[in-house]
Amino acid sequence: MTPRDASAAEGPDQQADGTRRRCAVPGSGPIPDPDGPVPRDSACSPGGTELRLGEHVKRQTAALCEAAGTARDLVRPLLDTALEPLSRLSLLDPPPARSLVSDDHSPVELSLAFTPGAPPVPRVLLEPGYTDDMARSGRIGRGVAERLADRGVLSCARLHMLSDLFLPATPHGPFALWLALEFPDGRPRAKVYLNPAAHGPGRSADTVAEALARLGYGEAFPALRRYADRPGGFLFFALDLGDWPAPRVKVYVAHRDFSAADAAAASRAMPGDHPGRVAEFVGLIAAERRLRRRPLVSCFSFTRACPDRPSGYSLHVPVRDYVEDDRQARDRAVAALHRYGIDSRPLHRALAGVTSRPLDAGVGLIAYVTLTHAAPSPPRVTVYLSSEAYRVRPPRRSAPAASGGGEPGPMMVGG
Template sequence: MAGFPDDDGDPVVVLRELLDAAGRRPLTRPPLWPSDVADDATPVEFSLALDESGDRAVRILGEPIPENPGPAANIHAAKRFLTHMAQRLDLTLHRFHAVEDLFLAEEPQGKFALWFSVILRPGRPPALKVYFNPLVRGVDAAPALVAEALRRLGLDEAYDTVASSALRRGAADRFSFFALDLDNGPLSRVKLYISHESADSATVERAAEAVDGVNPMALREFLTLAGGGTGPFAGRPLVSSYSFVEAGAGRPGNYSLYLPIRDYVPDDEVARAQVLAHFDRAGLPAAELDRAIGAVTGRALRDGTGLIAHVSLRLGRFGTGTTVYLSSEAYAVTAPRGRMSTAQPRGTATATL
């Protein structure tokens, strides 16, 4: 589907190691840990990134889950995975080590401490991105935590730039992720994510002003087509992210907007139609989305909601594109709105993750 040769075993090996004990657990048994990666506690989510340049990537977001999970044990499992991947993939960890003491608290708060995204491109070794939780020491501590992390990474002016554009509505705008690319490439990023509760298009248009050259009308059009309107979006929040790729940069090079589409459609059939409306406007191939969906599920799209979990638009001087995020629905399928509001257990599944 994504152009990987049949004899390329790297993606499977990395996925197995990422999932840890959860990947060896039969799906007939309940989840080991209530992972927040997916709505049904599956600790993995797939995504397909399509760039306007024609480049493609498959990404796997995951949380390592050990045999006896818990806040401290999960951090230990995540660091073990990172150590193995650093050796296997020749990763660069100096930025991780520069901020790990800030985010890896002894008594972590929030829904996670460390997540990873594995980025797969045909003909290249896997790349890795790590996500920290800015709320790990509590909501009130998050601004100072993020500001110090950016300072340590040589981005002293970045916090004020982002705050003036995206933190304008008090508690309605909050930090949600702090991420690092673990490589030495010219576009290796420090990424900062901010959630916007009950936001409308104007909120994210203002947030995008932090990035030079971004057309705010592109965001309004994206929300109109993929989200069914300009808001306010009162379910799961819209999320802004900023990518800094140069040490000392005062302004980010890219802006991305994430739409949790599953909260704003009755079922995945409608979600697909709205995403394809954006694809058509952006000149992206519908067949690639359908191949990705077919690789994840065989169910009728009208029979559930949440398979298509998010869709994002990326804008800026380091690349423009769209990413669609797909839940594996390994443990449950959420019923369409208007029929039932609770998750439907799969029941017949016998495979492992």
């Protein structure tokens, strides 16, 4: 997990007792550290009522759908089901758990996936079991997945096939199960993200190997392990569940102290002419040759058409750790969209709808920017947006000092 950041410098949001005033609408300005004192007479909706996490997330998701041109009526009932364990949590209170999904430990992250010549796809990832009790978190998450299966949104067959590997009775690690929903062409699709270290970090590789073998991708593991030998190793194991044209199995690997050339080399696990574009993308988003703060993350995806090697590769660049503020992060995301001939106006609309704060008043709203190659589709650029339900990280006044430490960090791990 990433450490919490210090509060913003003294300014108009400062209260007499030295704490930061919680803003009327989360995401609109700096607030106190969740471990510190929190004023209980704010965190209210525009009508003056106490704001709940579910209301906050639904408002942001509606704004994302509007920016993408997706009907809200499709999204709302599924979001109600997915958010049911979380929806009544008050934003007057500190986060009830140290969720890895977002820097402020919000259990939600949003994203827009952009493909040239097509409308962007809105997506939301959440941690239904928002508790530090990982066994209970896994049970809650699986229960939500099963309720969505009852609605015909997904099938839990592959999840049940792997439950002993990823959802044991006494799990290890910082999370158990995340759930993601996306809405391409008006059709809901679902994914789950599981923890390779559920039986302990020393068994992550064995867990991934066994899971791939059970799903018919055992031959892919030796090549995949070559890219997880550096510190950080396997981060996430993900499954497409439900109505997907070609359901994927995805494995995420963290790369500490990686360069653009290293990222290009990792992408060669998937055949194709994309490595040069991958290296260029690192420079475009991070503006550094070697990333020594929050690490790059590779996602290797597998389908039945290509069971022994990746059929898709995504590189996640943690832009928030390589910029001073979200205005700079937005500009880099826009540059990436334009590089691939993609209209950036939906991103501008999404940012305006998700937060009311100035982009230069914080950093971390734009968490990751990702480039995906999956033949025969054109390259896809995805921009991940933090909910900022509990806290806004203050902007940096200069580029952050490099260090070799830090965790891979909260992220929405789509792709």
